[in-house]
Amino acid sequence: MEPKTLFILIGTIAITLLAFGFAFFLHRWVQKQPSSNEKIAKVGQLIRNGANTFLRKEYIALAKFAGIVAILIFLFLPSPVWKGQILDNIIMTLAYIFGNIFSALAGKVGIFVSTSANIKTAEAAKKGIRPSFLTGFRGGAVMGMAVVGASLLGVALIFLITGMGTALLGFSFGASSLALFAKAGGGIFTKTADISADLVGKVELGIPEDDPRNPAVIADNVGDNVGDVAGMGADLFDSHVASLSAALVMAIALGGDNPALVFTFAAIGLFASIIGVAFSKMGKNDDPTLALNLGTYVTTAIYAVLTGIATWLFDYNWRIWGATIIGLLVGVVIGLTTDYFTNDARRPVRNLAKASESGPAFTILSGVSYGFLSVLPAMIGIGLSALGAYLICEPLNTPDHNYAMFGVSMAAVGMLSIVGMIISNDAYGPIVDNARGLAEMGDLGDDVVEITDKLDSAGNTVKAVTKGFSIGAAGLTVISLLFAFITEVNTAVDNLTAEGVTGLTKFKYFDILDPIVFFGILVGAAIPAVFSSLLMLGVDRNAQRMVQEIHRQFQENPGIMEGTSEPEYDKCISIATTGALRELIPAGLFAIIATLVVGFIGGVNAIGGYLLGNIVSGLLISLFMSNSGGLWDNGKKYIEAGNHGGKGSVAHKAAVVGDTVGDPFKDTAGPSINTQITVVSLVASLLAVAFLTWNIVSLF
Amino acid sequence: MEPKTLFILIGTIAITLLAFGFAFFLHRWVQKQPSSNEKIAKVGQLIRNGANTFLRKEYIALAKFAGIVAILIFLFLPSPVWKGQILDNIIMTLAYIFGNIFSALAGKVGIFVSTSANIKTAEAAKKGIRPSFLTGFRGGAVMGMAVVGASLLGVALIFLITGMGTALLGFSFGASSLALFAKAGGGIFTKTADISADLVGKVELGIPEDDPRNPAVIADNVGDNVGDVAGMGADLFDSHVASLSAALVMAIALGGDNPALVFTFAAIGLFASIIGVAFSKMGKNDDPTLALNLGTYVTTAIYAVLTGIATWLFDYNWRIWGATIIGLLVGVVIGLTTDYFTNDARRPVRNLAKASESGPAFTILSGVSYGFLSVLPAMIGIGLSALGAYLICEPLNTPDHNYAMFGVSMAAVGMLSIVGMIISNDAYGPIVDNARGLAEMGDLGDDVVEITDKLDSAGNTVKAVTKGFSIGAAGLTVISLLFAFITEVNTAVDNLTAEGVTGLTKFKYFDILDPIVFFGILVGAAIPAVFSSLLMLGVDRNAQRMVQEIHRQFQENPGIMEGTSEPEYDKCISIATTGALRELIPAGLFAIIATLVVGFIGGVNAIGGYLLGNIVSGLLISLFMSNSGGLWDNGKKYIEAGNHGGKGSVAHKAAVVGDTVGDPFKDTAGPSINTQITVVSLVASLLAVAFLTWNIVSLF
Numbered sequence A, B: 001m002e003p004k005t006l007f008i009l010i011g012t013i014a015i016t017l018l019a020f021g022f023a024f025f026l027h028r029w030v031q032k033q034p035s036s037n038e039k040i041a042k043v044g045q046l047i048r049n050g051a052n053t054f055l056r057k058e059y060i061a062l063a064k065f066a067g068i069v070a071i072l073i074f075l076f077l078p079s080p081v082w083k084g085q086i087l088d089n090i091i092m093t094l095a096y097i098f099g100n101i102f103s104a105l106a107g108k109v110g111i112f113v114s115t116s117a118n119i120k121t122a123e124a125a126k127k128g129i130r131p132s133f134l135t136g137f138r139g140g141a142v143m144g145m146a147v148v149g150a151s152l153l154g155v156a157l158i159f160l161i162t163g164m165g166t167a168l169l170g171f172s173f174g175a176s177s178l179a180l181f182a183k184a185g186g187g188i189f190t191k192t193a194d195i196s197a198d199l200v201g202k203v204e205l206g207i208p209e210d211d212p213r214n215p216a217v218i219a220d221n222v223g224d225n226v227g228d229v230a231g232m233g234a235d236l237f238d239s240h241v242a243s244l245s246a247a248l249v250m251a252i253a254l255g256g257d258n259p260a261l262v263f264t265f266a267a268i269g270l271f272a273s274i275i276g277v278a279f280s281k282m283g284k285n286d287d288p289t290l291a292l293n294l295g296t297y298v299t300t301a302i303y304a305v306l307t308g309i310a311t312w313l314f315d316y317n318w319r320i321w322g323a324t325i326i327g328l329l330v331g332v333v334i335g336l337t338t339d340y341f342t343n344d345a346r347r348p349v350r351n352l353a354k355a356s357e358s359g360p361a362f363t364i365l366s367g368v369s370y371g372f373l374s375v376l377p378a379m380i381g382i383g384l385s386a387l388g389a390y391l392i393c394e395p396l397n398t399p400d401h402n403y404a405m406f407g408v409s410m411a412a413v414g415m416l417s418i419v420g421m422i423i424s425n426d427a428y429g430p431i432v433d434n435a436r437g438l439a440e441m442g443d444l445g446d447d448v449v450e451i452t453d454k455l456d457s458a459g460n461t462v463k464a465v466t467k468g469f470s471i472g473a474a475g476l477t478v479i480s481l482l483f484a485f486i487t488e489v490n491t492a493v494d495n496l497t498a499e500g501v502t503g504l505t506k507f508k509y510f511d512i513l514d515p516i517v518f519f520g521i522l523v524g525a526a527i528p529a530v531f532s533s534l535l536m537l538g539v540d541r542n543a544q545r546m547v548q549e550i551h552r553q554f555q556e557n558p559g560i561m562e563g564t565s566e567p568e569y570d571k572c573i574s575i576a577t578t579g580a581l582r583e584l585i586p587a588g589l590f591a592i593i594a595t596l597v598v599g600f601i602g603g604v605n606a607i608g609g610y611l612l613g614n615i616v617s618g619l620l621i622s623l624f625m626s627n628s629g630g631l632w633d634n635g636k637k638y639i640e641a642g643n644h645g646g647k648g649s650v651a652h653k654a655a656v657v658g659d660t661v662g663d664p665f666k667d668t669a670g671p672s673i674n675t676q677i678t679v680v681s682l683v684a685s686l687l688a689v690a691f692l693t694w695n696i697v698s699l700f
Helices: A003-032 A038-076 A086-124 A129-162 A165-205 A217-254 A258-279 A288-313 A318-342 A347-358 A360-373 A375-396 A403-417 A419-441 A446-498 A515-556 A569-640 A650-686 A688-693 B003-032 B038-076 B086-127 B129-162 B165-205 B217-254 B258-278 B288-313 B318-342 B347-358 B360-396 B403-417 B419-441 B446-498 B515-556 B569-640 B650-686 B688-693
Strands: none
Touching: A003 A086, A003 A129, A003 A258, A038 A086, A038 A165, A038 A217, A038 A419, A038 A569, A086 A129, A086 A165, A086 A217, A086 A419, A086 A446, A129 A165, A129 A217, A129 A258, A129 A288, A129 A419, A129 A446, A165 A217, A165 A446, A165 A515, A165 A569, A165 A650, A217 A258, A217 A403, A217 A419, A217 A446, A217 A569, A217 A650, A258 A288, A258 A403, A258 A419, A288 A318, A288 A419, A288 A446, A318 A347, A318 A360, A318 A375, A318 A403, A318 A446, A318 A569, A347 A360, A347 A569, A347 A650, A347 B515, A360 A375, A360 A569, A360 A650, A360 B360, A360 B515, A360 B650, A375 A403, A375 A446, A375 A569, A375 B515, A403 A446, A419 A446, A446 A569, A446 A650, A446 A688, A515 A569, A515 A650, A515 B347, A515 B360, A515 B569, A569 A650, A569 A688, A569 B515, A569 B569, A650 A688, A650 B360, B003 B086, B003 B129, B003 B258, B038 B086, B038 B165, B038 B217, B038 B419, B038 B569, B086 B129, B086 B165, B086 B217, B086 B419, B086 B446, B129 B165, B129 B217, B129 B258, B129 B288, B129 B419, B129 B446, B165 B217, B165 B446, B165 B515, B165 B569, B165 B650, B217 B258, B217 B403, B217 B419, B217 B446, B217 B569, B217 B650, B258 B288, B258 B403, B258 B419, B288 B318, B288 B419, B288 B446, B318 B347, B318 B360, B318 B403, B318 B446, B318 B569, B347 B360, B347 B569, B347 B650, B360 B403, B360 B446, B360 B569, B360 B650, B403 B446, B419 B446, B446 B569, B446 B650, B446 B688, B515 B569, B515 B650, B569 B650, B569 B688, B650 B688
């Protein structure tokens, strides 16, 4: 390894250690905040136990799955163990296992922190909005630092030890296959609980949200943690790892200081996030939304400046810096346009709220319509950033070196560079949401509930921005994974031809007019639709089971409603857990198996088309679902704030229906699709050689 | 022209005349059926007047639009009038205008027949289900014969007179741009009326469907005619013309007897439909669904046999016959799988009905989930038929002749060959639906209403099959239009190079990895989402206006509800008309303008990607919307048949919400997307030379 690369790697590892230290400091700071209220502590303990139970059961189930996959990887990847180097197969297997473990740890740490920060945040709200904000935000930041630190450390160590692109893809596959199930399972759990609690509590009985008499209320709070914190952490961990791996696969093929460049830029991203988090505080104007967004902008600015300095200092090419910055800026723009469609000061939410006066059908129609409309700016944005990054770097191309594709992957790295800050903002959401519930259940008084309400609402607004950001980043990442796939196939063709295999040709282009490619495109486009369908049907079935259980409890024990008897919270948690695990497997397996079927039937051409179709329709559907879900959520909140008749009005009832539909859209199916695309892309890259050398079409 | 081609053309024209004669015979037969009931005659007259008013206003608006486009075509196509042959520009302009006129006539004839057949069908139901079925079906068949006859006659005449591929595309563009607005306008009209009538009538007041006290009830019946008959007729006219034009553009480029082959197969399709229609009667088992489906299968079989004989007789290549039959068979398979998702004897409808017990949110979630699931078989089917047709014909390829692409276009021709029968089935639906309403409004008694109910339900079931068929056919057609686009570009490159223009290269492939293509794909994929969003927002706004009007009438005139005073039906019709015209323009223009923007910025590469993205996402979204809409409709009907509590139950109320959401899905946005894709593909082909020679990217 070159001294420069080694130096950068050591620096990168040092920064990840700094991030871990900072996370530990933040964690200790949060722990030191007071928590005196016994009732809250008790409920908080229930939530923590529920979350841990779910995570344990989920990880046990996934460990079995991962074990089987690990054996398959050992046997077949990078080449069949009886043909190639056994050491390579061991490395691949270990990389895959580490990917799983790191991803699981990220989720575990998140749960550990969020289930204590929620109590402290509720308690701090007694002192005012600013200390409460800081507690919630710093709790979220522990997660942000831990996730990005773990991702970068893992990638750096694997590169340092093996230097192999395939091993990085193996690590990334481990991370994303776990994320797929964590996101899907957590998503099913959280929405099962949320929908059932709302349906019986708010709609049927008219008791408030988070009323402790509702048997599903603890499950609902557990869901916020396992779905939004653990699932989201695993998801962004996976995107971050995937973007770095894709960039590094190409950087390794390009050689020179390109791998060093990838690490430099990634490490600066983490460092900028550390600074951004450290200085994030609520200003005197008491606006939590502003504080969160300001943190993001400051981090972005620091990143742009520091990477510029690094480019000058280490003599990297300015064009690549440009590609990275394009990705970052477009990410911000996508976030802002997403905000337009879900912000209650804008027309879409306002019109939706007004349409709700005519009943739930109009709420749904408005939401679907604006949801479809909202995909346009993001699709154009992703397309423009890929195009821009490509064109900027194209002049660097040589016959053997495709810098243009590398530029696109660096745009993805750029967009994901400030992910430490994004996760901090994102994890803040469920923490303050939980704190709001705890404040209500712990009878902390209306003032305190109001403060947590305000913090919660800021969390929802910022969520739209961060969500747009992560879908955009996922889009660019999978485009660069498509390039990584091509790179892998072409490398394999070179190697196999050198070994004497004949008849293989490199990809010079991917022809839409090739009917095999076209066939792949059509099938690939259907996958995200089917995948999200399976997840939503899972939520639907599971919620119906849970509603039955809640009805049973109220019927058999009238004391619950009178407040004299405690509901059996654990029964609801158990139903959500078992159901989520039962429903997540088919959806996850479907996506993977469909990829294998298409690949072994149609070979690399079909898979190329399949990846493209998958990316295009995946982006479309996930943008649609995330945005319409957010729109319904905020439409309901807007009405609850007293507009169009406020709570209890016809419009409100209609808006609740919209919100219930939107819940699995935005928190189960929509964000899981990101992970689904990544997993499918990685499976394709890992099996590139297998699809190339053995497929049914080539037999004819 | 070769004698063989001339002979076939004359034969084709003879068969179209036979079809017109047969249509006239059927029309006279329907007219001769008795209609004595004065009340029905009066209501029938109201419906006819409303439909004609709408059509007149719509056509006036569209004539202005078409006039502007005609001027632009005269000035610029096929090449700027000051540069090329003025005669060619005149031909193009006339072809475009004739496309518009033929398409408008098809809609007009449909309305003329359906608004009298509905009365006769209601009246015939007094004599029993079999005469009533025959009246409804033959009324629909007039439309089927007229539409396909007009399409084939128009294409044959233009080919006979000009022999120019571009003129055919111009004719096709005229047909489809009118269809775009007719479908969108009719779709907005019909769903505005339907939703408003249901919402106020069924939900708020609890009066039955088609109750004459409802001020929107006539508008609702008018809507069935202008949306389902005129709109659908224009839509399938457009698909049929487009599939023939795309095949002919390639056949002309291939030369030889290939144009003759296209006409032979198309003429046989029409002939088979004539026979199928002539022998369609209800059997002794009194099952109207069976009768309709049997007609389709018989026509399919006749078509397969006769085209086989023709291939042998005229010495065409058997491989092309094979490609055509693949298209036809896959069309049937797609229809059957669509049926699975919307048939109330199957799991999706059953599960949806059960989920409705938990409230409207679950109805919506089930429908969206199964709707997403339903795209898979159709996408695979379209992909497989394109792949199969391509591979079968690939051995015929020579360096200069791409028979494989021609094979795909012939699969589309095959799938659309029996469209005469399909339209007959489809137009049967709104006729019996209207008849049901007339029977209720005319107090023909419960027995008669029950018979028309049964006929109506068969219409809904068959609709699923025919709709699957038409989306599949549209899919294959646009794929072949993509090939036609390539053919046009390559021909233009040859011509321009011969004229001394340098630097132009033919398409050998369409590279996904070209960032301009990729950018085009992402933008193109967003278009159908935005287009359907604009249409649904239009319905939403328009329905809100109409609900206000209905409320106003009931408030100001209490006599309406008591039955002592007649509501002002025409006010509702007028609102639906004005609103539909106001809302359809932005959606239609958006799709066309977006194509121009992408083409003039990114050139032919961007447009190629754009077409691909448009096709893939268009198919996905239209399948999703059509199927989930059908599912909600039949779920509601299943509950109304007495399941899960029947009418008035919680499940029924939830199902009504689902049905209201599904209405614009399946009758406005979903089917309009087909036309949108066709229009965009044709614009791209017509402007191929312009995009090739002038675009912003090429300036750099």
